[in-house]
Amino acid sequence: MGSLGRRALLRQLVHLSLAASLAPWQLAQARKPIGWKNWSGSQSCLPQRRVAPDTIVALQQLVADARGTLRPVGSGHSFSALVPTDDTLISLARLPQFVNCHADGSATISAGSRLGDLGAPLAEQGQALINMPDIDEQSLAGALATATHGTGATIGCLSSFIQRLTLVKADGELLQCSATEQPDIFNAARVHLGALGLVTDFRLQNTQPYHLVRTTEWRPIEDILATIDGLADRHRNVEFYYIPFSGMGFTDVQDITDAHTSSTDKLDQNDGAETLKQIRDWLSATPRIRELVLSSYMKSLDKEVSVAPSWQNYATERNVRFNEMEYHLPRATGLNAVAEIRAVLERHFPEVFFPIEVRFVKGDDIWLSPFHQQDSISIAVHRFFSEDYRPYFNAVEPILIKHGGRPHWGKLNNLDRHQLRQRYPHWQDFCDVRAALDPTGKFLNPYLRGLFG
Known part of the structure; x- marks a missing residue:
């Protein structure tokens, strides 16, 4: 078996193990809290609940009923304090995963998909991502929420390829947005740090396989x-x-x-x-x-x-x-x-x-x-x-x-909200959209509350 075959087998074993381990996410609220750490171990928390809904309807209900702070978590490859909360962590890994390609060269992809799992199904349908980072373990939702990027002087970050997205708001309602439909929300949600709600899927502009x-x-x-x-x-x-x-x-x-x-x-x-x-x-x-x-x-x-x-x-x-x-x-x-x-x-x-x-x-x-x-x-x-x-x-x-x-x-990084505001011309615009979508701050952990209030 070649190295690629061994990696494929290893990936399958990892996915099976992850699937088997997701049950504690659903049961954590009824048992002793289960701790969380990011990949490097620099961020950690002990949430009261860890949940992983298996349908969009269940996700909407969980969001609507959530009390305290609700934070999404992907693969844990962020080093900043975006995830930690003592209240509820929510994973999208049990939602149906899909890659649906369209005739115009775009594809609608489930937000819980891992970047490393997209290459083969896109290629089978005649598409490829325009660019990728040098690590592909991240969830698509986490990578896009943080403006993750590859390299190329003429190529933007991954978020620049978003054409459309679906957002679960703090009240549990679904909202779709694009450059022409709810454009302010779209401009905020393409890089949103998980502070606006939970994205369930993205439509990305892609290219032919290469x-x-x-x-x-x-x-x-x-x-x-x-x-x-x-x-x-x-x-x-x-x-x-x-x-x-x-x-x-x-x-x-x-x-x-x-x-x-x-x-x-x-x-x-x-x-x-x-x-x-x-x-x-x-x-x-x-x-x-x-x-x-x-x-x-x-x-x-x-x-x-x-x-x-x-x-x-x-x-x-x-x-x-x-x-x-x-x-x-x-x-x-x-x-x-x-x-x-x-x-x-x-x-x-x-x-x-x-x-x-x-x-x-x-x-x-x-x-x-x-x-x-x-x-x-x-x-x-x-x-x-x-x-x-x-x-x-x-x-x-x-x-x-x-x-x-x-x-x-x-x-x-060590920048505070005042320093960041000076670097982003649309900082207040983002804060206004965020407050309108989540007026009680349901998606703000201590780090994000320090940034957006």
Whole structure:
């Protein structure tokens, strides 16, 4: 059995296990409360109820009857405090899951679907997502609610592909909205943080199935910074990573191709992260030797080339857990922040080994999108999940803010409502729509109440 076959078998086993484990969601209100943690373990709560309705009618009734705070939860891949509540957590995983493609190149998809489960059914119906992030474990609802994105200077975040959505309001009623039907609600709901209600399905603009050729190449960081803008203009998907204390990084470049599926030998990124951790443990007290070892090793690595259907080439398995902060900076000036972050990191934080990740995203017109009216460079920093991320993130964040950054809604940040209001021209418009749809604040946990009141 090949690696793809093993992954498919593993995915089936995971889904069966998840299905079997959903019963406690329904029964939690009658038993001792069951705790919840996100993927990295940085967010947790002990809700009184965990519910997972299996029909839209049951979902509507649960929402209408809910007392206290009601928060939706997907796969737990957000690092910010969007989910935690002591009251009720609600999962959409037991609702009927569907992918219905339309003749105009769009598809209506259930909100509880996982991104990684969409590629095959879309391909069978002659469609593909226009872009994907580098992790595909997220639920569609969670990814769209937080403006999750891939990379590509001419491609927007996933929320920019929404044509229509169905929302369960605080009173349990269903509401459909689009650019022409309830347009203000549509502009708020495309990136809504779960603060307006629960979305049950989305209609997304898609494209025809396509293959990508992905080229990964190791290069000195100075060469990458000098050429990355040009690469981003010439290729469909471009990103790069800088490896701390190495002077080296690698570029990932992808383009549509007619070539058949193939691949050279590839470096396993999870093994790579473990190796970087070992080198950190051995050589953190001698940064010059650390850089010599890492740079010598990375200069010996061959270029990697893989050709696969888009949905198989975008995402990589991330089994080494971490916490993450990511900001989206104006493309015209954003790269200036990378050198400053590198200097702070390598001067004060020898314990850091996770790469700095840099991607490109096209601007959009969505009210709470971090890419609102701004072509962006996204810069992400990471810390190993069991280590204290706060000193490092707190040192890097002022650099990202200084360069005009807006935080990714699903990643860690320290901005308050006053700072965020200054960065979003339609902040008050969003608050007005939110208050009209949910006047009692049923969908506001402490974090969101601090943002929207």
